[in-house]
Structure formats: structure tokens, C-alpha cells
Amino acid sequence: MLKDGYNREVNYLRVSVTERCNFRCQYCMPDKPFSWKPKENLLSFEELFLFIKAAMDEGITKVRITGGEPLLRADLDKFVAMIYNHNKEVDLALTTNGYLLKSVAKSLKDAGLKRLNISLDSLKPQIAKQIAQKDVLADVLEGIEEALKIGLKVKINMVPLKGINDDEIVDLLDFAKERGIEIRFIEYMENAMANSDIKGLLGKEILTMIKQKYKIKKIGREGSSPSFSYELEDGYRFGLIDPHKHDFCESCNRIRLTAEGFLIPCLYFDEAMSIKESVQNGDVEGAVEVLREVLQNKPEKNRWDESDNESSSRAFYETGG
Numbered sequence: 001m002l003k004d005g006y007n008r009e010v011n012y013l014r015v016s017v018t019e020r021c022n023f024r025c026q027y028c029m030p031d032k033p034f035s036w037k038p039k040e041n042l043l044s045f046e047e048l049f050l051f052i053k054a055a056m057d058e059g060i061t062k063v064r065i066t067g068g069e070p071l072l073r074a075d076l077d078k079f080v081a082m083i084y085n086h087n088k089e090v091d092l093a094l095t096t097n098g099y100l101l102k103s104v105a106k107s108l109k110d111a112g113l114k115r116l117n118i119s120l121d122s123l124k125p126q127i128a129k130q131i132a133q134k135d136v137l138a139d140v141l142e143g144i145e146e147a148l149k150i151g152l153k154v155k156i157n158m159v160p161l162k163g164i165n166d167d168e169i170v171d172l173l174d175f176a177k178e179r180g181i182e183i184r185f186i187e188y189m190e191n192a193m194a195n196s197d198i199k200g201l202l203g204k205e206i207l208t209m210i211k212q213k214y215k216i217k218k219i220g221r222e223g224s225s226p227s228f229s230y231e232l233e234d235g236y237r238f239g240l241i242d243p244h245k246h247d248f249c250e251s252c253n254r255i256r257l258t259a260e261g262f263l264i265p266c267l268y269f270d271e272a273m274s275i276k277e278s279v280q281n282g283d284v285e286g287a288v289e290v291l292r293e294v295l296q297n298k299p300e301k302n303r304w305d306e307s308d309n310e311s312s313s314r315a316f317y318e319t320g321g
């Protein structure tokens with residue numbers, strides 16, 4: 001079992017396999033031209049796996065692959081298979097924008113992927129285009145339907161934005177409800193990369209919209225998840241992630257690995273340590289030492305200050321959200 005310096009059990013590793021993305025969501029990426037880090041800086045799947053395997057042997061039981069857009073990396077199914085074949089009990093999940101999903105969903109499932117979170121911010125083609133800055137909706141919807149058809153467990157993530165998609169909160173809830181899948185509304189988190197005109201809705205504003213159509217009952221948080229569950233009268237459950245009200249730090253069970261090999265103890269904390277040299281030298285013990293040091297230095301609380309967009313200079317598309 002892995003514990004951090006505050007005696008919290010850490011069993012969840014989020015792995016960003018690329019910072020690159022085929023969308024430019026206004027809440028996540030700068031609208032000014034910017035350059036990606038060179039591809040040579042990326043760790044190979046074999047190198048990432050060397051660390052993940054060691055971390056699983058030390059006590060990681062849940063691995064989520066994210067990005068940037070993880071489906072942009074070729075042969076992702078082979079990476080999924082490496083993790084799954086090491087321990088078939090691992091809770092292996094992926095977060096994707098869904099755009100490239102239709103053609104790879106089956107191979108990912110066959111490789112051992114268990115769960116998928118798909119970001120869907122609008123059901124209107126023009127609004128989806130405005131947010132992602134690309135005409136994306138039709139492909140994303142096809143990706144969702146394919147994932148459901150082949151039996152992957154799907155959740156939808158929506159980030160409600162004032163004056164953009166906040167009139168679609170109930171429509172998206174109904175979209176998920178009709179398909180029997182959970183939707184999670186995520187409060188927009190202010191960050192240095194996002195379009196500065198963007199304003200998000202607070203959790204209570206999101207709930208007010210839903211209450212205009214449905215009676216809702218509070219259920220509670222599931223384990224260490226930042227998502228708080230609510231239930232409609234017919235038993236359908238949805239989630240709300242409201243970091244403006246809760247910091248989730250007390251029960252935080254996660255660490256993050258970037259595509260370049262930085263191990264990050266907290267989303268809103270600039271300090272990180274690299275496992276790159278260790279894995280490139282095949283030095284598994286060295287990588288585990290870095291893991292232990294990062295855990296020992298995991299902060300008790302994050303340093304996020306929503307009024308100060310510079311409170312973390314690291315982009316969500318780099319850390320994987």
C-alpha cells in the first residue's frame with residue numbers, strides 16, 4: 001500500500017500520454033498560437049509502462065489514461081493491453097473527447113479497457129464548434145454510440161459555461177439518462193491557459209437549472225471521488241464536481257504522470273519530479289524511489305486560488321485534468 005506524508009492512501013494514477021489535442025476547448029487551451037513540446041521528449045509506451053507496472057506492484061489499483069487527447073497516440077490499445085495484462089484486476093479507464101473513438105473503441109475494449117469518460121459539452125453542432133473551435137459534434141456522438149454498443153461503461157463529462165452551453169444542462173442530463181449512463185457536471189476551473197472571457201457556473205447554479213425540471217435528492221460522495229452524487233425521483237443518478245466549494249484534498253488518493261515523465265503530486269502544485277532518467281535506464285528501483293519521494297512531498301492542500309489564474313502554471317491539457 002502506498003501512503004503519502006499525511007497518511008493518505010494513494011492508489012490512483014492518472015497518466016497523460018500526450019499534451020497534444022485535436023480540439024482547442026476554450027476552457028482548456030490558449031487561443032493564441034502556441035507550440036507543443038517536441039515529440040522526442042515523450043516517453044515511449046514501454047517506458048511509461050515500466051513505471052506504471054512498478055507503481056501497480058507498490059499499491060496503485062486504478063489507472064486512468066488521459067491527455068491532451070489520448071486517442072491521438074498510435075497503438076493506444078497496445079498500451080492498454082500492457083497494463084491490463086500485468087494485473088487484470090486493475091480499474092483501467094480512459095478520458096477522451098470522443099472524436100476518434102468510433103474506430104478504436106472495440107480494440108480498446110478487447111485490450112482490457114473497462115471504463116470511458118467522454119467529454120460532451122453541447123448537443124448543438126454550432127455550440128460544440130464554438131467551444132472546441134472545430135466542427136466536432138457528429139463524430140463525438142458516433143463515438144459515444146459505438147462505445148455503448150460494444151458494452152464499454154461510459155460516463156459523460158460536461159463543463160457548463162455561462163451564456164454558451166448553460167441552457168443545455170438539462171438536455172445533456174436527459175441525453176445521458178435516456179442512455180442509462182451517468183453524467184458528471186464539472187465546474188469550470190479558472191486556469192492560466194483558458195480564454196479569459198470564459199465564466200463557469202457554480203455547482204449550486206447547475207443544480208438550480210436541473211431543479212427546474214426534476215426533484216433531486218443528495219446522495220453523497222463515492223469513496224475518494226471528487227464527484228458528489230444526486231438522484232432523481234426515478235432513481236437516475238448524476239454527479240457534480242464542485243471544486244469552488246470543496247477542495248477534496250483530505251481524501252485525495254491520486255498522483256499524475258505526464259507524457260514527458262514528470263510525476264505530479266497535485267494538480268495545483270508546481271513542484272514535480274521526473275522518472276524519465278530512471279525508466280530510460282531500466283532502473284525500476286530508482287523510479288520507485290522517485291515515487292516515494294513525490295508521495296512524501298504531496299502537499300496537504302492544493303494551492304489553487306480561483307482569483308489568481310497563475311496559481312498553477314501547468315496546463316490541464318499537460319497534466320490530463
Ligand code: SAM
Nearest residue numbers: 027028067068069096097119157188189320321
Ligand atoms: N481530451 C480529453 C477530454 O477532453 O476528455 C482528456 C483530457 S481533458 C484535460 C480531461 C477533462 O478535463 C475533460 O473532461 C475536460 O472537460 C476537463 N477540463 C479541461 N479544462 C477544464 C477546466 N478549465 N475546468 C474544468 N474542467 C476542465
Ligand code: SF4
Nearest residue numbers: 021023025028068097
Ligand atoms: Fe483537448 Fe480535452 Fe483540453 Fe478539450 S478539454 S482542449 S479535448 S485536452
